[in-house]
Amino acid sequence: MISPEQARSLVDEAEFVWHQRFEILPGVTTPGSSDIGWLMTHARTPQDLRGKTALDIGTTNGGAAFELERRGADRVLAVDVYGPERFGFDVLRDALGSTVEFRQASIYELPQALAGEQFDVVFFWGVLYHLRHPMLALDNLHAVTRPGGEATIETAVCDHEIPELAGEQYTRFYRADELASDPSNWFAPTTRLLQDWCESSGFETQEIVSWPTEAPARAMLRGTPVDGLPEYLEISYEYPLRAEIQPSQSAAAPSRD
Ligand SMILES: C[S@@+](CC[C@H](N)C(=O)[O-])C[C@H]1O[C@@H](n2cnc3c(N)ncnc32)[C@H](O)[C@@H]1O
Numbered sequence: 001m002i003s004p005e006q007a008r009s010l011v012d013e014a015e016f017v018w019h020q021r022f023e024i025l026p027g028v029t030t031p032g033s034s035d036i037g038w039l040m041t042h043a044r045t046p047q048d049l050r051g052k053t054a055l056d057i058g059t060t061n062g063g064a065a066f067e068l069e070r071r072g073a074d075r076v077l078a079v080d081v082y083g084p085e086r087f088g089f090d091v092l093r094d095a096l097g098s099t100v101e102f103r104q105a106s107i108y109e110l111p112q113a114l115a116g117e118q119f120d121v122v123f124f125w126g127v128l129y130h131l132r133h134p135m136l137a138l139d140n141l142h143a144v145t146r147p148g149g150e151a152t153i154e155t156a157v158c159d160h161e162i163p164e165l166a167g168e169q170y171t172r173f174y175r176a177d178e179l180a181s182d183p184s185n186w187f188a189p190t191t192r193l194l195q196d197w198c199e200s201s202g203f204e205t206q207e208i209v210s211w212p213t214e215a216p217a218r219a220m221l222r223g224t225p226v227d228g229l230p231e232y233l234e235i236s237y238e239y240p241l242r243a244e245i246q247p248s249q250s251a252a253a254p255s256r257d
Contacts, residue, residue, distance in 0.1 A: 001097045004028055010095055016088035022063035024096065036063040039125060042209060042220050043152040049073040055119035055144060057107055058127035062089040065100045068121065076100045077119070079110065108136060111143040118146035125154035125220075129179065132186050138201035139232065145225050150206065153198060153221045158188040160215035169193045191219045198223050202230020 002010065007028040011018070022036040023029050050072040056065040059078035068076045077100070084090040084102045093100060105113040107127065122145045124137075131137050138153070145151045156179070159166035171189040172179075179185035189197060191210045199205060203223030210216035228234075 002095045007095070010091070014088055014091070016061075016086065016091075018061060019087060020061045020063035022061075022067065024092070030061065030063065032061065032063075034060075034063075034126060036067055039154060039220070040064070040067060043123070043154075043222065044207070045071070045121070045152075047071055049121065052120040053077075053146075054121040054123075055079065056123045056125075057110065057141070058125065058130075059089060059102075060087045060126075062087075062092055062098075062100065062102075064123050064125065065089075066092065066096060066098055068123075069098055069100050073121065078102050079105050079107075081106045107131070107140050108133065111140050114144055118144055118149070120146050120149040122149065122151040123154075124151060128153060128155040129186065129188050130184050134187050134189075135197055135201065138197055138203075139230070142202040142225055142230050145203075147225050147227070150222055150224050151203065153194070153223070155194065155219060156185070156188040157191045157194060157210060157216050157219045159190050159210065159219075160212075160217045161188075162190070163215065166190050166216070167192055169196050191216055194219055194221055200230075200232050202226050202232070 004025050004027060007025045011028060011030055018030045018032040020032040020034045020036055021030055048071060049068060052073050053075045054068040054073040055077050057079045059065050059080045062078050065076050065078035083104050089102055103113060124141050128134050128137060141151055158172040161172060168190060169192055171187050171193055173187055174185050177183040195205055195208055198221050202225055204226050206222040206224060208219060208221040210219035
């Protein structure tokens with residue numbers, strides 16, 4: 001474990017981007033814009049996670065993953081589509097003496113990469129709008145969340161852009177860099193659609209919050225997996241989504257209407 005002086009030097013001299021704001025050591029805070037403490041409060045993450053396993057997808061600097069470890073989770077796995085050096089996860093893990101594991105993987109391949117392992121506490125913060133296939137990602141998020149566990153999904157929403165449609169099931173598609181001048185952004189649903197997407201993927205909504213209150217640009221949903229198959233698998237015959245379901249679990253063969 002590094003000293004406070006070493007932690008300050010790490011913050012000041014890092015060659016990677018600080019995306020997240022979190023306390024490395026008491027009194028030493030990173031300068032990123034994504035405030036991990038604030039997000040954890042809104043996610044209602046328990047202070048005591050002993051006996052739980054935790055998964056942080058899109059970990060970036062690892063701020064949420066290190067906090068999950070601090071709160072006592074039995075096992076914490078941090079996942080990102082980039083390697084651990086990109087946002088300094090490896091440097092921070094060594095500096096903190098952390099045992100958080102890291103897996104380089106996309107949400108698109110995560111159920112296979114985890115070989116069916118599921119987690120009690122799953123964070124999927126700030127990733128959904130970066131994806132061209134958001135519903136596939138939510139389906140996979142459901143697959144890696146243990147029954148009885150909880151996932152929190154935090155994302156950009158478009159309510160503030162289309163206030164007259166904010167209560168409806170709409171999404172905005174952003175071609176090229178139309179959202180925040182960032183070409184890695186693709187979709188922002190309304191808060192209402194975020195809830196429908198998550199429920200279609202097999203989550204029961206525990207709470208959904210959005211902000212700023214008057215014209216939401218971000219939202220967070222806490223969801224628990226429903227018992228049995230997710231809704232979309234009960235009713236869809238789309239292949240390959242159904243490919244891994246056992247024949248005994250399959251819905252009746254669809255009519256051709
Ligand atoms: C805006 S940052 C969010 C960071 C963090 N979760 C937070 O809320 O502070 C998005 C992160 O998601 C990662 N990411 C993007 N696409 C991904 C994918 N398909 N699977 C997993 N991670 C992805 C990016 O590399 C980046 O680290």
